Amino acid sequence: MDLIxxxxxxGLISGSIFALLAIGFSLIFGVARIVNIAHTAFYMxxxxxxxxxxxxxxxxxxxxxxxxxxxxxxxxxxxxxxFINPIREHEGAVLIxxxxxAMAFQEIMVLKFTGTYLSVxxxxxxxxxxxxxxxxxxxxxxxxxxxLIMAGLWILLMRTKLGLAIRSTAQDxxxxxxxxxxxxxxxxxxxxxxVGLAALTGAIVVPLTTLEPHMWLHPLIMxxxxxxxGGLGSLKxxxxxxxxxxxxxALVVFLAPMGAFLKGSxxxxxxxxxxxxxPEGLFGVSFEEER
Amino acid sequence: xxxxxxxxxxxxxxxxxxxxSAIGQEIKIGVIGPMQFVQGQGHWxxxxxxxxxxxxxxxxxxxxxxxxxxxxxxxxxxxxxITDATNAMERLITRDKADFILGGFRxxxxxxxxxxAMEHKKIFIGVGAxxxxxxxxxxxxxxxxxxxxxxxxxxxxxxxxTSFIHLGTVGxxxxxxxxxxxxxxxxxxxxxxxxxxxxxxxEAVIPKMGMEVVGVWRPSDKATDVAAELSAIQRTxxxxxxxxxxxxxxxxxxxxxxxxxxxxxxxxxxxxxxxDGFWQATQGMGNYVFTMNTYARGVxxxxxxxxxxxxxxxxxxxxxxxxxxxxxxxxxxxxxxIEMAGTLDPDKLVSILEERVYKSASGTVKYMKDAQGRxxxxxxxxxxxxxxIGVQWQDGELKGVWPNKWKATPEAPEITYKGVVxxxxxxxxxxxxxx
Numbered sequence: 001m002d003l004i005x006x007x008x009x010x011g012l013i014s015g016s017i018f019a020l021l022a023i024g025f026s027l028i029f030g031v032a033r034i035v036n037i038a039h040t041a042f043y044m045x046x047x048x049x050x051x052x053x054x055x056x057x058x059x060x061x062x063x064x065x066x067x068x069x070x071x072x073x074x075x076x077x078x079x080x081x082x083f084i085n086p087i088r089e090h091e092g093a094v095l096i097x098x099x100x101x102a103m104a105f106q107e108i109m110v111l112k113f114t115g116t117y118l119s120v121x122x123x124x125x126x127x128x129x130x131x132x133x134x135x136x137x138x139x140x141x142x143x144x145x146x147x148l149i150m151a152g153l154w155i156l157l158m159r160t161k162l163g164l165a166i167r168s169t170a171q172d173x174x175x176x177x178x179x180x181x182x183x184x185x186x187x188x189x190x191x192x193x194x195v196g197l198a199a200l201t202g203a204i205v206v207p208l209t210t211l212e213p214h215m216w217l218h219p220l221i222m223x224x225x226x227x228x229x230g231g232l233g234s235l236k237x238x239x240x241x242x243x244x245x246x247x248x249x250a251l252v253v254f255l256a257p258m259g260a261f262l263k264g265s266x267x268x269x270x271x272x273x274x275x276x277x278x279p280e281g282l283f284g285v286s287f288e289e290e291r
Numbered sequence: 292x293x294x295x296x297x298x299x300x301x302x303x304x305x306x307x308x309x310x311x312s313a314i315g316q317e318i319k320i321g322v323i324g325p326m327q328f329v330q331g332q333g334h335w336x337x338x339x340x341x342x343x344x345x346x347x348x349x350x351x352x353x354x355x356x357x358x359x360x361x362x363x364x365x366x367x368x369x370x371x372x373i374t375d376a377t378n379a380m381e382r383l384i385t386r387d388k389a390d391f392i393l394g395g396f397r398x399x400x401x402x403x404x405x406x407x408a409m410e411h412k413k414i415f416i417g418v419g420a421x422x423x424x425x426x427x428x429x430x431x432x433x434x435x436x437x438x439x440x441x442x443x444x445x446x447x448x449x450x451x452x453t454s455f456i457h458l459g460t461v462g463x464x465x466x467x468x469x470x471x472x473x474x475x476x477x478x479x480x481x482x483x484x485x486x487x488x489x490x491x492x493x494e495a496v497i498p499k500m501g502m503e504v505v506g507v508w509r510p511s512d513k514a515t516d517v518a519a520e521l522s523a524i525q526r527t528x529x530x531x532x533x534x535x536x537x538x539x540x541x542x543x544x545x546x547x548x549x550x551x552x553x554x555x556x557x558x559x560x561x562x563x564x565x566x567d568g569f570w571q572a573t574q575g576m577g578n579y580v581f582t583m584n585t586y587a588r589g590v591x592x593x594x595x596x597x598x599x600x601x602x603x604x605x606x607x608x609x610x611x612x613x614x615x616x617x618x619x620x621x622x623x624x625x626x627x628x629i630e631m632a633g634t635l636d637p638d639k640l641v642s643i644l645e646e647r648v649y650k651s652a653s654g655t656v657k658y659m660k661d662a663q664g665r666x667x668x669x670x671x672x673x674x675x676x677x678x679x680i681g682v683q684w685q686d687g688e689l690k691g692v693w694p695n696k697w698k699a700t701p702e703a704p705e706i707t708y709k710g711v712v713x714x715x716x717x718x719x720x721x722x723x724x725x726x
Binding site: 009014110114115119120126139209212215218253254 | 327329332481508514515516522539547550551568573
């Protein structure tokens with residue numbers, strides 16, 4: 001029984017983190033067809049902002065988090081305007097530009113903070129026991145925030161004019177444009193929301209992890225796997241894919257402890273398996289239809 | 292007038308030659324390491340201290356002239372890219388004309404860098420990588436690899452042996468103070484090449500020590516969440532977690548284990564726990580983590596340790612880690628050997644160095660030969676030579692806890708280094724087991 005509870009708790013926590021990252025990534029891809037490889041680099045920058053705010057400016061972690069989300073969202077918008085928007089029509093170029101952007105952020109962090117491993121304090125310290133399994137309050141917070149954000153995003157997309165514009169643009173950019181929607185503006189706002197989500201993920205996950213300038217690479221791989229598994233551009237697909245991969249990781253750790261380092265590889269294998277059966281992912285648009 | 296001009300010109304030319312040869316009167320020591328990381332900073336800091344100390348005395352006496360040390364810094368970036376490391380080594384030798392090279396950290400990168408240094412017949416003192424193969428190469432192919440010497444730490448086999456002794460020490464303490472008849476041990480090793488041979492060794496040795504292995508976990512060396520592994524370990528009822536970590540997972544593991552109050556003592560190798568920054572990095576949750584180390588404030592392995600540690604702390608504001616043994620490589624290894632040889636000729640230096648027995652800042656250095664009597668240029672381990680120390684985080688301070696009345700064999704004399712204190716058991720463990 002303990003084992004099952006352990007797997008469920010671990011799977012839910014990992015899945016929530018993947019979901020938060022993947023939804024932001026999926027959103028900007030769905031709306032503007034931008035494959036933003038720098039998405040998790042923004043998450044890394046947010047983590048360092050919080051470190052700077054709490055350790056160098058002695059601010060409370062909450063203020064650090066608020067500041068980080070605002071700053072990184074601005075950084076995302078500036079990056080979009082300068083580096084991505086001019087080449088937006090060329091998907092390959094965008095891909096390469098965002099890789100370069102991520103590398104630049106990484107090197108800036110190396111220069112500023114060196115490669116030393118750092119950390120920030122938890123927002124909520126301690127743990128509680130559920131059915132014999134110890135769970136950090138911070139993990140519970142991550143799970144709850146993930147659900148809240150998902151709900152907030154659903155309301156934004158389904159109940160607001162901006163949401164309608166985003167959905168219209170995601171469905172057909174040209175028709176949305178003809179209907180009077182400023183497609184470029186919608187793309188930019190979506191970029192802001194997407195990067196803001198990455199920053200928020202960084203803000204709530206950073207107390208659980210170790211800061212170092214390459215911390216964006218592993219989540220990037222998992223996030224891409226989640227998005228491909230769920231179907232490119234599909235938010236509900238990303239949500240479900242995140243939890244599938246989260247549970248796959250938890251199963252590996254608990255059932256094959258000697259192969260715990262393989263948890264990422266196993267999760268990616270699950271993705272490949274699903275793609276063999278459904279090449280468009282769980283909720284993606286089939287390639288033929290898209291053409 | 293024309294003669295005078297020619298004379299002045301001649302004098303000027305002679306002066307220029309003299310000046311340029313005077314500039315050449317420096318011994319160039321290349322210091323190579325991951326300079327953006329703590330390990331590389333240790334390499335560089337130790338080397339600076341060593342070079343300044345020698346230069347303050349006028350330099351190294353080479354035959355009838357004094358030569359000062361000029362350090363050349365090379366960033367190997369070896370954690371990220373091994374090609375960067377080999378390029379940096381090539382540059383040090385061919386462009387910067389380094390006479391000697393110190394440093395290296397990651398075995399995979401050092402093996403590649405070693406080949407380049409050996410090809411150019413440059414003495415390369417490794418300060419960081421522990422894999423046995425680095426020295427086995429010397430025995431197997433002496434003529435090619437004889438320019439390699441191990442500076443620090445001692446090899447993986449001895450690292451494991453020492454950590455088993457630490458494990459045995461902690462096991463005995465738990466048996467004695469918590470009345471645990473059969474100590475259960477969980478082995479947690481990061482997925483890395485250097486840790487691979489340690490696992491079967493640990494699985495074989497631990498039962499012979501009267502303890503039980505309850506499982507082996509292999510998280511990624513950069514794992515950012517090990518809560519699942521910790522839950523699984525707690526389910527096994529382990530009393531001790533034998534750690535084999537060199538990368539960031541050491542911080543994640545210690546922090547999460549401390550925060551979840553896992554009732555088991557962490558002992559073994561945790562490189563991140565050797566650094567002063569560990570306390571901050573774990574937000575104070577790394578309390579009671581026990582790891583092998585080379586230096587700790589207030590602990591003296593021999594008469595050279597205190598001066599080195601105190602000066603290093605004063606100069607750089609932190610305790611030196613073993614990569615700062617570039618200091619010993621300059622002050623105790625290279626400088627006296629060059630003075631004894633009276634030349635920079637690497638072949639002559641090698642033959643002198645491999646016969647020397649001398650004290651460094653962490654113990655007595657004697658280069659080993661293998662079972663067939665072949666030179667390995669590896670470091671001798673054991674009482675009277677290098678033993679390393681055991682350290683434990685105790686309420687924000689890294690305290691030396693081993694050797695404390697340690698006997699290498701039942702007949703051997705007890706060894707206690709100056710400055711060591713007793714091991715502490717985490718209070719939540721005492722609460723759980725002392726009933």
